[in-house]
Amino acid sequence: MSKQLPMPVEPEDASGQRAGRRTTVRYLQNEAVPRAVRKVLGNALRLSRESARLSLGESAGRLGVSSSKLSRIESGTNSPKERDLPRFFETYGITTPQEQDNLRELAAAAHRPNWWQPWSAVTPKYLQAVVSFEDMACRVRSFEPTYLHGLLQTPEYARALIERGRGPANTYDELVRFRTARQKQFTSADKKLFCIVDETTLARPVGSSAIMRGQLQHLIDLTSHSRIQLRLAPLYDFDVHVELGPTTIFDFAGRLLPTIVFTEAYDGGLVIEDEEMVDRRVKAFDELAARSLDSHAMRRRLQHLMTRYR
Template structure:
C-alpha cells in the first residue's frame, strides 16, 4: 500500500500509465502477473494506485509490454522510486489537508505548470502578505498559528520557480489584479512580485483583459501539470470551496488543455501584461502619495 495508507497521486499516475501500456500491447493482467511473479489482484491494485510497484517490477512489466523508449522507461522507473518518498511538505502534514498535499506533489514532480486564476493571484506568485490576507479571509475559520504555517508552505512551494526547475505559465483575469488597488498595503509588493516573476526565463505571466468576460467564464480556477519533456497535460487540479480535486481522465484533461489554450490566445502578451501591471502600480503609487 502506498505510504500513508491511501493511494497517492504518484501511485495513481504510475498505475494509469502501466494500465495504458499493457492494454496497448494487448497483454491481459494474468500475463502481467506471471511476469512479475505476483497475483492478478496485485496487478489490478498496481494499476489502480492502491499498491506500490518497485522499480524492478516496473522494468519487468515494461519488458513484457514491449516498451523500448528509454525516456519513458526511465520516467516510470523513477516514478516508482518516488512513489513512497517523503516530500518536504510532509513536515506540515498536521496543517495540510491530504488533497492539498496531492497538489503539492504534482507541483514537485512537474516539468510544466499552467495556472488559470480568475479571482486571485496564483499561489506560486503570491507574496507572504497577500497569501496571509487570502488565507485569513476564507470561508472557514483558520487558527492564526495554522495561517502562519500555510504561508510558509506557499513560500516553500515557490522555491521550484525560483530555482528554475519548472516552466510556469500563469494567466490571470485582469479584475483579480485591479482588485489589489483596494488593499494598498499588499498591492505594491504583490504587483512588483508579478513583474519580477515575469522577468524569469522559466515564468510567463499573462493577463486576460477584463472585457474578455465570456472567455473568463469558461472555467473556474485550475492548474494543469506536465511531467515529461513535452508539455502534454497529464493532470489537473481544480480548487473548490472545501477541497482540491485531481482530474486524471484523458477526456477531461483534453478539455482543460483546450480551455487553457483558448485563455492564452485571448490574453495579452507577456509584454503587454507587464505594461498593464506597471500602469496599475503607477496608479496605486500616485494614490498613496496623495493620501500622505
C-alpha cells in the same frame, strides 16, 4: 532540485498499438490521494497489464491481491514496494532489464519522503497531490479567476489569504512557510510556468493597500522572468471569455505521464485525466491566452492598477 526519474517504457499491445485513451476523473478531498511518482509507476504497470491482454480482475487473481488494491496501485493512490515487483514482472511478462530497473527505481522513489513532509499535518491531502504534480511536471499552465496562483503570491499576500481561511490560527505561520518553500522548490528546478491572471483577482483587495502594492510590483517583476510567462485577462473586454474557470494544466516530459488537469473547488479539487476533457480545457486555455494581454501590455496595466492602492 527534483530528482530525474526514469521514463517508463510504454508497451504496445499485440496489434502494435498503444493502449486506449484514459477516462479517469476523480474528486479529491482529504483522503489518501495519488502522488505524481506513484501515478508514473501505476501508469507504467497498467500499460504493461494491457499489453499482456489481462483484465484488472485476471491480473489481481494472478498477483494474489484484490481488484480494488490493484486499481489503487494503477491510479497512484498506493504503490508496490520493490520486493513486490518480481510478481508483476512474471505476471506481465516484463523481461527486459532496462524496464525492470526503471520500475524498481520508480518504486523506490514512490516510498522516499517528500520535501513537504514537515507540513503534511497542516496541508490538505489534495494540495499535497497538486504539489507532487508540480514537482514532476516540466511545465505548469494555470488560470485562476478568484485569487492569484500560489506560485505567484508574495508572503504577505499569502498570509492575508491564509488568515481568511478555515484552518486554526496556530497553523498560519506553517502554511506561509510551506507556500514559500513550494515557490523555492519550483523556481530552483528547470521548469516553466505560464499563468493567465484574471484582472478581477487584482481588483479584489487582499490584506491591505500596502500588501496589494507589493503584490502588484512582484507581478511586474515576474513579467521579465525567463521561465515565467504571464498574461492578463482584462475586465471589460467582450472578446475575453473566462468560463474555463480555475484550471491548472500539468505537462510532463517525455512519456512520464500524460497531461493532467486540476480544477480547485472550495473544499477539494477535481483531477482530470480523461483525454477528451483534458483536450477541451487545453484548447480553452490556449484561446483565453491568445485573447489576453501579453507581458508588455500586462506590465502597463499593472502599473496603472498600482494607483488604486495608494
